[in-house]
Amino acid sequence: xxxxxxxxxxxxxxxxxxxxxxxxxxxxxxxxxxxxxxxxxxxxxxxxxxxxxxxxxxxxxxxxxxxxxxxxxxxxxxxxxxxxxxxxxxxxxxxxxxxxxxxxxxxxxxxxxxxxxxxxxxxxxxxxxxxxxxxxxxxxxxxxxx
Amino acid sequence: xxxxxxxxxxxxxxxxxxxxxxxxxxxxxxxxxxxxxxxxxxxxxxxxxxxxxxxxxxxxxxxxxxxxxxxxxxxxxxxxxxxxxxxxxxxxxxxxxxxxxxxxxxxxxxxxxxxxxxxxxxxxxxxxxxxxxxxxxxxxxxxxxx
DNA sequence: GCTTGACCTCAAGTTAGCTTGAGGTTGCAC
DNA sequence: GTGCAACCTCAAGCTAACTTGAGGTCAAGC
Numbered sequence: 001x002x003x004x005x006x007x008x009x010x011x012x013x014x015x016x017x018x019x020x021x022x023x024x025x026x027x028x029x030x031x032x033x034x035x036x037x038x039x040x041x042x043x044x045x046x047x048x049x050x051x052x053x054x055x056x057x058x059x060x061x062x063x064x065x066x067x068x069x070x071x072x073x074x075x076x077x078x079x080x081x082x083x084x085x086x087x088x089x090x091x092x093x094x095x096x097x098x099x100x101x102x103x104x105x106x107x108x109x110x111x112x113x114x115x116x117x118x119x120x121x122x123x124x125x126x127x128x129x130x131x132x133x134x135x136x137x138x139x140x141x142x143x144x145x146x
Numbered sequence: 147x148x149x150x151x152x153x154x155x156x157x158x159x160x161x162x163x164x165x166x167x168x169x170x171x172x173x174x175x176x177x178x179x180x181x182x183x184x185x186x187x188x189x190x191x192x193x194x195x196x197x198x199x200x201x202x203x204x205x206x207x208x209x210x211x212x213x214x215x216x217x218x219x220x221x222x223x224x225x226x227x228x229x230x231x232x233x234x235x236x237x238x239x240x241x242x243x244x245x246x247x248x249x250x251x252x253x254x255x256x257x258x259x260x261x262x263x264x265x266x267x268x269x270x271x272x273x274x275x276x277x278x279x280x281x282x283x284x285x286x287x288x289x290x291x292x
Numbered sequence: 293g294c295t296t297g298a299c300c301t302c303a304a305g306t307t308a309g310c311t312t313g314a315g316g317t318t319g320c321a322c
Numbered sequence: 323g324t325g326c327a328a329c330c331t332c333a334a335g336c337t338a339a340c341t342t343g344a345g346g347t348c349a350a351g352c
Contacts, residue, residue: 108243
């Protein structure tokens with residue numbers, strides 16, 4: 001592994017569009033790891049760019065950092081992930097997207113009924129039920145979500 | 147207006163599934179308003195059940211309370227909203243859903259390309275751009291979102 | 293050898309969306 | 323007229339996902 005293949009945190013930040021502080025934060029949370037120079041500065045692998053990309057995409061889908069870490073933990077330990085590894089884990093994201101689209105479609109169908117009668121009634125329209133609220137993107141009142 | 151048409155906060159909570167504290171919080175934020183008894187207790191209109199329902203649905207779509215207030219402010223002031231009023235504002239929500247579905251479809255298409263090459267590269271796959279990140283559900287790093 | 297920008301740590305602050313707790317009051321039923 | 327559940331206010335706490343600031347170090351160019 002060439003010395004030039006190790007990136008300081010600022011470079012990684014520039015490559016991903018992330019703030020330096022965000023990358024440090026992710027390392028703290030265990031989403032990414034780094035080597036250290038003798039002077040205690042972080043050095044990252046090139047493949048970490050991809051890792052951060054994955055984090056950004058997954059976040060966009062509404063996954064929390066904890067869930068993202070779970071996904072990332074499916075990558076092979078000890079060696080740099082191959083393209084094949086990334087394909088596998090990306091397909092898992094694709095399922096997430098599919099699920100979200102399906103949920104939105106159901107919500108839309110129910111809302112359409114409600115627009116029909118104008119009621120917006122929890123009882124009649126059943127626009128809420130645990131199933132749907134569970135997969136929701138928004139935070140929502142905790143009491144209801146428990 | 148009959149005296150019986152005024153609901154104490156606990157009843158409203160039971161009808162909507164919200165916590166009492168959440169309703170008070172929404173009132174504080176100006177999403178809902180109440181009358182007071184001589185003893186300073188809140189009394190709500192029956193139509194507030196619908197108002198809270200709307201808030202819950204909109205939250206499920208990932209709208210923030212501020213955006214929801216903006217929507218709600220389109221309801222007529224001074225009188226209880228009619229079914230027609232609710233239909234109008236609900237259609238606005240429907241558009242939100244449509245937009246979100248469209249965004250997810252675009253994201254999925256891009257991810258599919260990425261799965262194809264396994265790159266997950268920000269440059270090549272263009273899985274990020276401001277347009278998409280803007281409509282995203284998740285929080286995302288603030289620096290990038292600015 | 294000195295300056296300067298990039299880097300370090302650790303603590304505290306920020307926003308959203310609520311909940312929890314303390315300490316006190318109301319109102320309905322018996 | 324008394325008991326007690328339901329209500330009140332206000333302050334503080336909580337989680338997620340970061341940012342900001344203070345105070346200090348490292349490293350490369352002049």
